[in-house]
Amino acid sequence: MIRTQGVTGPQGFRAAGVAAGIKESGALDLALVVNDGPNDAAAAVFTTNQVKAAPVLWSQQVIKERRLTAVVLNSGGANACTGPEGFQDTHATAEKVGEALATGAGEVAVCSTGLIGERLPMDRLLPGVDAAVAELAGTEAAGLAAATAVMTTDSHPKQSWTRHPDGWSVGGFVKGAGMLAPNMATMLSVITTDAVISGDALDAALRHAVTRTFDRLDVDGGTSTNDTVIVLSSGASGIEPEADDFAELLTAVAGDLVKQLQGDAEGATKEISVTVMGARTEADAVTVGKTVAEDNLVKTALFGSDPNWGRVAMAVGRSAAEVDPDRLGITINGVTLFADGHKAADRSEADLSGRDISIVVELGLGEGSATVLTTDLSHGYVEENSAYSS
Amino acid sequence: MIRTQGVTGPQGFRAAGVAAGIKESGALDLALVVNDGPNDAAAAVFTTNQVKAAPVLWSQQVIKERRLTAVVLNSGGANACTGPEGFQDTHATAEKVGEALATGAGEVAVCSTGLIGERLPMDRLLPGVDAAVAELAGTEAAGLAAATAVMTTDSHPKQSWTRHPDGWSVGGFVKGAGMLAPNMATMLSVITTDAVISGDALDAALRHAVTRTFDRLDVDGGTSTNDTVIVLSSGASGIEPEADDFAELLTAVAGDLVKQLQGDAEGATKEISVTVMGARTEADAVTVGKTVAEDNLVKTALFGSDPNWGRVAMAVGRSAAEVDPDRLGITINGVTLFADGHKAADRSEADLSGRDISIVVELGLGEGSATVLTTDLSHGYVEENSAYSS
Numbered sequence: 003m004i005r006t007q008g009v010t011g012p013q014g015f016r017a018a019g020v021a022a023g024i025k026e027s028g029a030l031d032l033a034l035v036v037n038d039g040p041n042d043a044a045a046a047v048f049t050t051n052q053v054k055a056a057p058v059l060w061s062q063q064v065i066k067e068r069r070l071t072a073v074v075l076n077s078g079g080a081n082a083c084t085g086p087e088g089f090q091d092t093h094a095t096a097e098k099v100g101e102a103l104a105t106g107a108g109e110v111a112v113c114s115t116g117l118i119g120e121r122l123p124m125d126r127l128l129p130g131v132d133a134a135v136a137e138l139a140g141t142e143a144a145g146l147a148a149a150t151a152v153m154t155t156d157s158h159p160k161q162s163w164t165r166h167p168d169g170w171s172v173g174g175f176v177k178g179a180g181m182l183a184p185n186m187a188t189m190l191s192v193i194t195t196d197a198v199i200s201g202d203a204l205d206a207a208l209r210h211a212v213t214r215t216f217d218r219l220d221v222d223g224g225t226s227t228n229d230t231v232i233v234l235s236s237g238a239s240g241i242e243p244e245a246d247d248f249a250e251l252l253t254a255v256a257g258d259l260v261k262q263l264q265g266d267a268e269g270a271t272k273e274i275s276v277t278v279m280g281a282r283t284e285a286d287a288v289t290v291g292k293t294v295a296e297d298n299l300v301k302t303a304l305f306g307s308d309p310n311w312g313r314v315a316m317a318v319g320r321s322a323a324e325v326d327p328d329r330l331g332i333t334i335n336g337v338t339l340f341a342d343g344h345k346a347a348d349r350s351e352a353d354l355s356g357r358d359i360s361i362v363v364e365l366g367l368g369e370g371s372a373t374v375l376t377t378d379l380s381h382g383y384v385e386e387n388s389a390y391s392s
Numbered sequence: 393m394i395r396t397q398g399v400t401g402p403q404g405f406r407a408a409g410v411a412a413g414i415k416e417s418g419a420l421d422l423a424l425v426v427n428d429g430p431n432d433a434a435a436a437v438f439t440t441n442q443v444k445a446a447p448v449l450w451s452q453q454v455i456k457e458r459r460l461t462a463v464v465l466n467s468g469g470a471n472a473c474t475g476p477e478g479f480q481d482t483h484a485t486a487e488k489v490g491e492a493l494a495t496g497a498g499e500v501a502v503c504s505t506g507l508i509g510e511r512l513p514m515d516r517l518l519p520g521v522d523a524a525v526a527e528l529a530g531t532e533a534a535g536l537a538a539a540t541a542v543m544t545t546d547s548h549p550k551q552s553w554t555r556h557p558d559g560w561s562v563g564g565f566v567k568g569a570g571m572l573a574p575n576m577a578t579m580l581s582v583i584t585t586d587a588v589i590s591g592d593a594l595d596a597a598l599r600h601a602v603t604r605t606f607d608r609l610d611v612d613g614g615t616s617t618n619d620t621v622i623v624l625s626s627g628a629s630g631i632e633p634e635a636d637d638f639a640e641l642l643t644a645v646a647g648d649l650v651k652q653l654q655g656d657a658e659g660a661t662k663e664i665s666v667t668v669m670g671a672r673t674e675a676d677a678v679t680v681g682k683t684v685a686e687d688n689l690v691k692t693a694l695f696g697s698d699p700n701w702g703r704v705a706m707a708v709g710r711s712a713a714e715v716d717p718d719r720l721g722i723t724i725n726g727v728t729l730f731a732d733g734h735k736a737a738d739r740s741e742a743d744l745s746g747r748d749i750s751i752v753v754e755l756g757l758g759e760g761s762a763t764v765l766t767t768d769l770s771h772g773y774v775e776e777n778s779a780y781s782s
Contacts, residue, residue: 050710052708053705119735298688298769305774305778306777311508311509315443315509318443319443345473379774381771381775384769384774385771387689387696388695
């Protein structure tokens with residue numbers, strides 16, 4: 003994995019990131035990613051929240067053809083809960099990009115992130131589109147500018163790029179720092195590939211990847227109004243990979259982006275993996291993993307470096323999946339503290355002083371397993387989320 | 393509502409609270425409530441957690457006859473995840489109480505609260521039972537001692553007592569400070585009445601009351617291994633109330649106890665009510681209310697006195713209940729900030745500087761409504777729960 007390259011790693015893509023003035027700080031706030039082809043296959047996955055931002059409603063429509071020429075993204079405003087007027091703003095943004103690139107608005111997806119409920123300053127955003135088009139380039143720097151322009155409370159841009167030995171590659175960027183949740187949240191990601199692949203195959207590969215990566219990061223259970231992952235294929239490598247090979251590399255890049263999201267989650271002092279084994283089904287393993295990952299009492303104990311397995315047992319027991327307390331086992335950072343219904347070792351034997359914490363829950367009921375990533379619940383989380391309107 | 397009286401308010405009950413030495417601090421840690429009759433009808437509701445503590449497993453068995461002579465409760469240890477040995481400890485405790493009161497162990501319910509995974513110090517607990525029996529009294533002071541002996545991180549004992557004009561009354565105590573959750577959590581409550589009522593009628597009234605009170609307090613989504621609410625009827629007033637009258641007063645007392653739990657939740661700086669109106673069903677209203685109440689981004693915003701209705705809209709939208717964003721309305725502390733899919737007022741118009749916060753969510757879909765109580769997510773919550781092993 004190379005983290006200094008993202009959407010411009012694969013051939014056939016240009017990107018830009020500019021300061022349009024949407025953020026009062028003057029920071030970069032408008033990103034554009036353009037697919038120069040020869041192909042224009044695309045796929046996307048959106049938030050499951052019933053309150054969807056205007057750009058999500060727009061992009062859900064345009065992605066139906068599984069073809070996109072460009073994605074335009076802004077930070078500094080979510081354009082959610084803004085009514086028909088907000089939808090018009092999104093439409094106007096796509097029209098503007100379409101005109102500037104000599105394509106149709108129906109080939110342009112739109113993403114937004116920031117505060118809910120406020121209209122976007124279109125008088126600044128639309129000129130920003132012109133500025134972004136003028137700066138479009140296929141360089142590493144241009145990809146980095148785009149990855150930077152989507153940031154909100156992220157502390158750094160997050161990119162990943164990997165080449166397959168056969169000569170095609172997958173790259174992308176992601177933003178997201180809080181509200182990271184079951185089935186994604188205030189999380190935007192654009193992923194590009196120069197592999198030759200159809201829209202339908204791209205869609206299948208994306209759903210495979212998202213289920214195993216973005217959907218298994220769960221910082222605080224929040225699922226935003228704006229979550230979007232879009233993948234674009236230029237086909238510029240001229241190589242058509244096997245479907246399994248493509249899905250595997252796409253999942254690897256998505257997994258690396260998610261790992262970076264976890265590491266940069268608001269206020270996190272611990273990076274926690276919750277692995278559930280021996281569940282009746284993989285779905286049960288995910289259910290148990292997410293219940294543990296979202297539990298505030300588990301998360302505060304881990305912030306305090308306390309291997310409080312009793313709280314883990316409590317969270318496991320309240321999950322909707324089948325659990326048998328007499329078969330339950332809990333291992334934290336390699337030390338089995340609870341096994342077969344009994345305390346197995348003193349909690350003091352598990353050392354949680356470092357940043358990485360591994361929790362393994364053994365259910366003893368079947369073959370289902372899954373790993374969910376999360377972070378601790380810290381003073382920093384409370385501070386950032388009580389002081390920052392987002 | 394009188395809050396200086398609890399289980400000894402109704403006639404026919406004695407109580408005690410002693411320091412058995414289960415807590416290292418030397419504080420009161422063993423409580424006993426005895427029903428002197430003439431009746432011994434009883435009912436109980438327990439945690440829905442699949443990992444149930446030994447005292448829950450015991451009490452679930454003995455309550456099947458809907459008759460109890462006594463309830464013995466300890467703080468300083470949950471006796472959960474302690475295997476068959478832990479269950480034996482609970483059994484021995486009930487036997488001891490039964491002997492001392494010249495009744496059967498099968499007439500004695502047991503409740504425990506404290507750290508999960510450790511065996512109880514039976515060499516101190518059993519002599520504590522003798523001490524408690526010796527101190528049993530029907531006085532206000534004895535009821536207060538019992539209410540105090542069940543406390544863990546509670547800052548004060550919580551009692552409530554109310555008389556019906558017809559001459560019978562309902563009283564009780566509750567403990568619980570964190571892990572307060574959907575369907576109850578680290579929460580123990582004993583409620584008494586001198587009304588004449590059958591075990592079956594008592595059970596029906598208790599389920600009615602719990603559904604509308606304990607189940608609608610949701611501090612952090614945690615549901616403990618030990619949650620128990622027990623109600624005992626002595627019949628000592630000689631008065632048999634109408635079923636509806638009894639259910640109403642029981643619900644009022646339970647509601648007053650829950651209000652005290654909310655006010656004393658770990659680290660809380662805000663007491664928040666989330667009222668959902670216009671839902672398709674009452675169940676949908678509860679689902680939406682709990683999703684908002686458990687949302688860490690909503691809770692941190694309210695800690696910061698920020699009327700961030702966008703986060704409320706996000707939480708409403710991710711709930712499992714049906715929501716139509718175009719009909720959604722959000723009112724905070726009396727100011728409608730969002731209505732019919734649009735911002736309705738600037739958030740600065742809602743003043744959240746006080747301790748009490750009221751959120752009203754209007755779904756515009758039907759007649760279902762419900763109110764869920766919660767608290768904010770504060771530095772104090774993080775501090776208490778990262779430093780205190782429970």
